[in-house]
Each structure stands twice: as C-alpha cells, then as structure tokens.
Amino acid sequence: MVSAPARYISYMSGGVEIRRPIREEGQEGWVPTFEEIPVISFKDIDGTLQERMKLAGVVGRACRDVGFFYAKDVDLPPTLIADTFKVIESFFALPEEEKMTAHWHKSPACRGYEPFSESRLGTDATKDIRESISIGDDYLDEEQNYRGVIPPGTRPQNCWPTSFPRLREGLYEYYRHVYPFARKLLRIFALALGLSEDAFESQHKFPITGMRALHYPPQEPEEDTPGLNPHSDFSFFTMVCQEPDSKPALEVLNLNGKWISAPPIQGAVFTCNIGDFLEVASNHVFTSTVHRVYNRSGERRWSLPFFFSPDPDAVIQPLPNFIGEEGPKFPPMLVGQHYVRRVLNSRIHHPSAKFVRKHNIPMEKWHYG
Numbered sequence: 001m002v003s004a005p006a007r008y009i010s011y012m013s014g015g016v017e018i019r020r021p022i023r024e025e026g027q028e029g030w031v032p033t034f035e036e037i038p039v040i041s042f043k044d045i046d047g048t049l050q051e052r053m054k055l056a057g058v059v060g061r062a063c064r065d066v067g068f069f070y071a072k073d074v075d076l077p078p079t080l081i082a083d084t085f086k087v088i089e090s091f092f093a094l095p096e097e098e099k100m101t102a103h104w105h106k107s108p109a110c111r112g113y114e115p116f117s118e119s120r121l122g123t124d125a126t127k128d129i130r131e132s133i134s135i136g137d138d139y140l141d142e143e144q145n146y147r148g149v150i151p152p153g154t155r156p157q158n159c160w161p162t163s164f165p166r167l168r169e170g171l172y173e174y175y176r177h178v179y180p181f182a183r184k185l186l187r188i189f190a191l192a193l194g195l196s197e198d199a200f201e202s203q204h205k206f207p208i209t210g211m212r213a214l215h216y217p218p219q220e221p222e223e224d225t226p227g228l229n230p231h232s233d234f235s236f237f238t239m240v241c242q243e244p245d246s247k248p249a250l251e252v253l254n255l256n257g258k259w260i261s262a263p264p265i266q267g268a269v270f271t272c273n274i275g276d277f278l279e280v281a282s283n284h285v286f287t288s289t290v291h292r293v294y295n296r297s298g299e300r301r302w303s304l305p306f307f308f309s310p311d312p313d314a315v316i317q318p319l320p321n322f323i324g325e326e327g328p329k330f331p332p333m334l335v336g337q338h339y340v341r342r343v344l345n346s347r348i349h350h351p352s353a354k355f356v357r358k359h360n361i362p363m364e365k366w367h368y369g
Contacts (some may be wrong), residue, residue, distance in 0.1 A: 006191035009257045011230030011290050015134070020290070022257030033255035034066045037262045037271070043073040053191055060192030063274055063282075067289030068252050070268035071185075076177050081269065085243050087170030088302050091133065092215040102133060103163040104237060104307070109369075110161030110347045111135055111210075129219060129227045132294070135171060136210040136307075143172040146206060153269050167327060171211060174304070182239060184310045185272070189237065193282060194321055200236075203314040207263075208339060208368070210235075210307035216249065217293040227301075228293035230319030234342040235275035235307040242271060247297030253290040262291070267351070276311055278339070280330045312336030312368035 008019040016305065040058050044051035062069035091099070095113070102124040104112035113133045138157040139150045147240040160168050183204075190199040216227040242250065248263035250271060262271055286307075295301045310316060317332040339361055344353040357368065 004135055007257070009230065009253060009290075011253075011292075020253065020255075020257050024256075031255050035254070035260060037039050037068050037252060037260065038062045039068060039070040039072055039265065039268060041073040042071050045181075045188065046075075049056070049263070052188065052197070055107075056188045056191035056226060057074070059188055059211065060286075061193060063189075063278075063286040065128070066252070067287035068271065068273045068291070069306050070265060071264075071270040071272050072268040074181060074269040075193055076181075076269060080174060080177055080242065081241060084170055084174045084241075085302055088213045088304065089216075090344045091164055091167045091213070092131065092302070098133075098161060098163050099133070101163065102159045104134070104159065104347075105351055107157060107159040108155055108352060109136060109157040110343050110350050110352070111157060113161070116268055127225070128229055129225055129295075130214050130245075132212050133167070134210060134212040137206060137208050139206075143168075143175065148206065151369070157369075171213070175211065178239065178241075178306050182209075182237075182306065185237065185239070188279065192212055193286075193319060200310070203310040203316070204236075204308075205311055205336075207236075207311055208307075208309040208335070210305075210308075210309075212305050214293075214303050214305070216293060216301040216303075218298045218300060219295050226292045227295045229294040230290050231321070231346075231362075232288040232290050233273060233275035233307065235309045235327075236277040237272060237275055238301060238305050238307050239270040239272050240305040241269060242303050245303065246301050246303075247295075247299060249293050249297065249301055250303075251292050251294055251296045253292075259292070263328060274308070275307070276342075277316045277333070277335065280316050281319055281322075282327050283322035298309045309339065310335045312339065339365065340366045 007022040009022060010017055010019050019031060028102060040062060044055050098111045102113040104110055104114045106112055114131060116131050120331045123356045135158040138144060139154055140156050147369050186200050187197040189242055190197050219227065242264040244264055246264055248261045250257040250262040252262050254260055273291065274286045276288050276289050312335055314335045315332050317329055318328040320343055344356065346351055
C-alpha cells in the first residue's frame with residue numbers, strides 16, 4: 001500500500017463534526033465501496049408475498065452496500081410531480097415579505113419558510129446556499145386525518161404563507177399520494193431486516209413526517225460552498241423527489257471519501273436513503289449515508305424530500321438478530337428526544353434552541369411537540 005498525506009471530508013452530524021479520510025485505490029485504508037446508486041423497480045410492491053420478499057432482498061442489499069437507491073415504477077398520478085413543482089416554484093418566486101409570513105421562527109417545530117440568510121446545518125457549518133419551506137406531522141392539520149386524542153395545549157406545528165393558499169393545496173395533494181407509498185416502503189424495510197411485514201407498525205401509528213421544499217440558486221463552478229452541507233438524515237428513511245429535468249446536484253459520500261453523483265434519472269420518482277433510526281435498528285448493518293447538494297448547473301434547482309420517522313414516544317434500539325458477540329453498537333434511542341436534539345443542533349437560532357441554551361435545560365427534559 002502507498003502512504004499519502006491525509007486528506008479529509010468534514011461533515012456535521014447532530015452538532016458534532018466528523019471527518020472521513022479521502023483514499024485513492026492503492027492507498028493504505030482504501031476499501032471496496034460503491035461507485036453508483038442502484039436503481040430498484042417497485043412495480044411489485046403490491047404483489048404477492050413472494051414478490052414483496054424478492055423486492056425486499058434487493059432493497060436490503062442497497063441499504064447494506066450504499067444506503068441510497070433510486071425507486072422507479074412507483075404508481076403515482078401522471079401529472080402529480082410536475083404540478084407539485086409548479087406550485088413550489090411559484091412560492092419561491094414570491095416577494096420576500098410574502099414568504100416571510102410563514103417564517104420558521106413562528107413554528108414551535110422549526111417549520112415554515114427559512115430564507116437564504118438563515119440556512120445552515122450546525123454551529124460550525126458554512127451557510128447553506130438555499131432557501132426552503134417545510135411542513136410535517138401536525139394533529140391540527142385536517143388534511144392529515146388524525147383521529148386520536150389531541151393533547152391539551154397542542155399548538156399548530158406547521159406555518160403557512162398568508163397570501164398563497166396554493167402551497168398548502170399543492171403540498172397536501174402530493175402528501176396524499178406519497179404518504180401511502182412510504183407506509184408500504186416501511187413494510188419492505190421490515191422484510192429486508194428479516195422481520196414480519198408489520199413489525200414496525202406499532203412504532204409508526206402517527207409518525208414524525210416532514211416535507212421540505214428546497215430552492216437552490218445556481219452556483220459558480222469554482223465556488224467551494226455546497227448548496228446543502230454534508231450531513232446524514234435523522235429519519236427512519238427519506239424519499240427525495242428531484243425535479244425530473246433538473247441537472248445533477250445531489251452527491252453521496254462513499255467509504256473512501258469520494259462524492260458519487262445521484263442525478264435525476266428517467267422513470268425514478270424518488271432517490272431514497274437510510275436515516276439514523278433505521279441504522280440503529282439494524283445495528284449499523286444498514287447505512288445512514290452522508291450526502292450533500294452542489295448546484296453547479298448554472299440553473300435554478302428545486303427538490304422535495306419527504307422524511308419518515310417513528311412516533312415520538314417510540315424507542316428504537318438494535319434488533320436482536322443483528323447483535324453479534326460485540327453487542328449492540330447503539331444504546332436505546334427515544335425517537336422524539338433524538339429528533340429534537342438533531343433539530344435544535346442544526347437550527348441554533350430558533351427561539352426554542354436559544355431558550356434551552358439560555359436556561360441550560362438538560363437534554364433529558366427536551367420533548368417533542
């Protein structure tokens with residue numbers, strides 16, 4: 001093996017900087033790893049149990065080897081994606097003062113409009129070059145059809161622009177079709193882990209969900225700042241819808257510190273990736289893979305990730321069939337607490353984050369909602 005001066009990729013995870021060595025083939029420490037993102041057909045997701053198990057086997061290999069995969073042959077209305085992106089583009093074209101009526105500081109859950117000047121992933125992260133608007137699980141949004149008892153004192157979690165009702169209509173039209181697919185995908189992950197299809201259902205009664213519409217302006221080719229800084233997701237899994245005709249921008253980090261492009265491809269509605277919670281459940285057999293966005297296309301770019309996580313009161317821990325002689329690699333994780341920790345570490349200027357710092361509130365007293 002050839003020795004060479006150490007070079008590193010740095011990224012933030014839960015407010016902590018992590019460094020990964022960059023290694024070329026032949027250098028000490030180089031390992032075989034992925035060089036492309038697998039493409040998986042989901043035409044059999046509603047097929048027989050045998051067909052679903054075969055699909056789960058393919059998904060499982062992608063989760064072990066890469067942590068990312070494309071989902072094609074997803075049954076969605078033919079105009080849904082185009083119609084959704086038209087609404088997103090129209091929102092971001094609004095004057096700043098209209099977008100600011102949904103400012104994310106107005107939401108206790110850090111949801112709403114986040115302008116360019118306030119976007120970064122952590123305390124030490126370089127400012128992201130993007131603006132966004134996000135929504136998520138909310139007992140009070142009638143579109144989410146919640147039928148349980150609403151806790152006393154519950155406040156609206158989502159924040160909507162006052163002069164653009166089309167955004168709410170468009171995002172919920174998308175949600176109504178994508179959420180059922182996410183629930184089916186949850187069952188495929190269970191099969192991929194050697195469990196019964198319904199193994200995770202009890203932990204996903206009213207799951208933490210999130211949709212974040214993102215707008216990336218064009219960057220100069222020599223600009224050394226990502227549109228979205230390197231990070232891993234703190235979801236169970238994420239399904240990113242990239243605008244079909246957009247140029248490559250999403251990049252995935254392999255084990256040798258090389259960035260692998262994950263551009264939109266014909267027929268693949270989603271680029272899916274594993275998050276922290278699924279990595280913990282599999283005891284690191286499935287990988288929560290680091291990724292970033294670098295928009296060097298010279299054109300504006302829009303994307304729409306959908307985050308799917310367990311219920312806030314669920315406890316995620318390594319499954320027994322993945323615990324070897326070395327024991328579990330992760331302690332039990334209370335979903336809501338971990339979620340709040342990750343959100344507040346990456347949204348340090350939100351009033352809630354300032355409040356817990358000012359009053360030195362210990363993490364065990366943080367709660368979701």
